[in-house]
Amino acid sequence: MFATPIAATTRYCAVYGHPIKHSASPAMQNAGMAALKLNWRYLAFEVQPENLRDAIAGAKAMKFIGLNLTVPHKLLAVDLVDVLDESARAWGAVNTIRFEGMDGDGAWRPLADLAGAASENIRSHGFNTDADAITRSIGEDLGIEIRGAAVLLLGAGGAGRTAALKLAAEGVAELFLVNRTPSKVTGLIAEIQQRFPEVKAHAGYPAPTRNIDLVLNATSLGLKPEDASPFDATQYSLNRAGAAYDMIYRPAETPWLQSARAAGCRTANGIGMLLYQGARALELWSGLNPPIEVMREALRKNVYGS
Ligand code: ATR
Numbered sequence: 001m002f003a004t005p006i007a008a009t010t011r012y013c014a015v016y017g018h019p020i021k022h023s024a025s026p027a028m029q030n031a032g033m034a035a036l037k038l039n040w041r042y043l044a045f046e047v048q049p050e051n052l053r054d055a056i057a058g059a060k061a062m063k064f065i066g067l068n069l070t071v072p073h074k075l076l077a078v079d080l081v082d083v084l085d086e087s088a089r090a091w092g093a094v095n096t097i098r099f100e101g102m103d104g105d106g107a108w109r110p111l112a113d114l115a116g117a118a119s120e121n122i123r124s125h126g127f128n129t130d131a132d133a134i135t136r137s138i139g140e141d142l143g144i145e146i147r148g149a150a151v152l153l154l155g156a157g158g159a160g161r162t163a164a165l166k167l168a169a170e171g172v173a174e175l176f177l178v179n180r181t182p183s184k185v186t187g188l189i190a191e192i193q194q195r196f197p198e199v200k201a202h203a204g205y206p207a208p209t210r211n212i213d214l215v216l217n218a219t220s221l222g223l224k225p226e227d228a229s230p231f232d233a234t235q236y237s238l239n240r241a242g243a244a245y246d247m248i249y250r251p252a253e254t255p256w257l258q259s260a261r262a263a264g265c266r267t268a269n270g271i272g273m274l275l276y277q278g279a280r281a282l283e284l285w286s287g288l289n290p291p292i293e294v295m296r297e298a299l300r301k302n303v304y305g306s
Pocket of ligand 1: 121154155156157158159160179180184218219220298
């Protein structure tokens with residue numbers, strides 16, 4: 001897939017993060033943009049949190065099509081964009097910004113739609129495409145119907161909290177929550193009970209004889225080879241779980257995911273989350289159907305080299 005050569009008419013998107021050098025988003029997004037025959041490029045910038053406001057304003061001034069934000073910018077950006085989409089409000093985080101201009105009728109339109117006629121009146125519109133990507137990846141990569149499912153979730157940090165609330169919003173029947181710091185589980189259960197009272201949320205592992213549909217690792221344990229397991233096998237057996245999902249995708253299979261596969265679970269890693277959040281961002285920017293398989297291949301090649 002060959003991209004149109006860069007010219008004065010080329011438009012830009014970018015990801016801001018700190019650190020950013022391992023980001024696979026440029027490989028995935030540039031492949032997607034080329035497949036859609038867009039004369040766009042996707043760049044990556046190391047941006048310190050204290051410079052995020054200026055960096056967003058710079059992209060706006062240069063009529064970038066949009067931005068992605070990654071660690072540690074997603075929460076900060078909630079207060080820095082001009083308007084928040086419902087998705088960003090619901091999850092309290094912005095990972096995608098779309099720049100929009102006012103058309104002749106006074107309506108806000110994505111800059112991609114306004115072509116050369118972009119007005120100088122531009123706003124930043126903040127979205128969250130991460131939360132949908134979690135449940136889409138679980139659904140598509142593991143074939144799990146979330147509605148009515150029983151899920152054991154390991155981790156109640158930023159990613160764990162979003163996963164728990166999104167699963168609850170999708171109608172999960174029962175959630176078992178485990179975290180090193182128990183107070184985060186208590187707080188999360190209170191939030192689930194308030195927002196989604198029909199979901200049964202419990203602190204701790206399911207009873208040993210209980211079968212569940214999915215175990216989901218949302219802790220950072222497994223990123224480093226010396227990490228302890230996020231899962232306590234003395235409390236519950238993976239033989240009783242239908243599937244296991246590890247949000248970690250580097251390494252492709254953490255020791256925990258390997259043990260889940262050995263126990264007969266269907267398994268998937270978090271590469272699908274990265275793919276679907278990016279595909280949705282490209283859709284928001286372009287209004288076009290994102291080329292999922294092209295993006296998946298580019299991502300795989302970038303992260304795993306094959
Ligand atoms: P993220 O945004 O990726 O979720 P985070 O909010 O820092 O990052 O959350 C990291 C998760 O991994 C948390 O659930 C954290 O547990 P705590 O809430 O107790 O901090 C978990 N985690 C990280 N290091 C851990 C360790 N050494 N042992 C157990 N859990 C760990």
